[in-house]
Amino acid sequence: MAKKIFKTKVQLENKTLNEQETEKISYEFYKTNKKLEKDMKSLKFYGNCRVCNDDATGVHFGVSSCEACRKFFKRSIMNHNKYNCVEKKCAIFKRQGLKCNYCKWNACIQAGMSKNIDKMFSFKSPIQKAPKLLQKETNHTKNQENRTEIKEEPIEFEFSQSSSYYYESNQNI
DNA sequence: CTAGCCTTGACT
DNA sequence: AGTCAAGGCTAG
Ligand SMILES: [Zn+2]
Ligand SMILES: [Zn+2]
16 A cells, blocks of 8 residues: 555654644654654665565565565464465456455465575575665665665575475465 | 554564 | 564554
8 A cells, every 4th residue: 555654643752643743743853863763664665565566664574575465474374374266367466456365375475475484594694684785785865755765676586496395385384 | 354553572 | 772574463
């Protein structure tokens, strides 16, 4: 969905702001207030979700992805969900919201999501460092719109060979 | 159920 | 200190 900046309640001096009040607070305020990490995070640009093309919120399960896809993948694993689809092609229409859970799951897997991501790479692997490194590379573009833009894909690993394996193994969860 | 926001805990 | 992603919570 659309990017939501400062939409929610912001705790300032123990006071909850409504939307209009929040709007009034200047962009610059949040830019300089580094204590509010969550708001700084909303200023960052993590690129697009590799699953549904929404705005990514970070690297989740090894894939730059949005909150929705992250939670969907997590829920699917936890609840051992099984989905089905006749066409099995719904993932092609990524812009349409991925209403089909089967194809949504497939899209997650094909994007490279894996619950075993921490077993494939050492903890705090380059996967998690990639956004930071790229951020460093594009530091000179920082000033535009207060955004730290990451233009490149954050992850470039040899997933192509192993992805089919994980695809199969995860199908049965 | 979904997904936005928050907290936790590890790492730097 | 700052940063990050996983997990928790919960309104809709
Ligand atoms: Zn997504
Ligand atoms: Zn489908």
